[in-house]
Amino acid sequence: MQCPKCTNDMATSALVTPLGAQIMVAGTLATGQRPLSAQVCSACGYTELYAAQFTDDVRQSQAAESHPVMETAPEGIPAA
Secondary structure, eight states, X not given: OBOTTTOOBEEEEEOBOTTSOBOEEOOSXXXXXXXXXXXXXXXXXXXXXXXXXXXXXXXXXXXXXXXXXXXXXXXXXXXX
């Protein structure tokens, strides 16, 4: 990715606290917290912040975790 200000290369960096915990962002456009990362220009210091976007696979996995599927035994077989 190139800097929109000076066209030099930009590097991606995760934002973390001094204790090593990743900084998360929560907003009205999405549900739940998402990790925040930064694109930083190596020459001029221009910075853009990005919140990770969840893919459909991640959303489906989260939905399954919040609504577990009840396992049932076939008819005529007692549940264990």
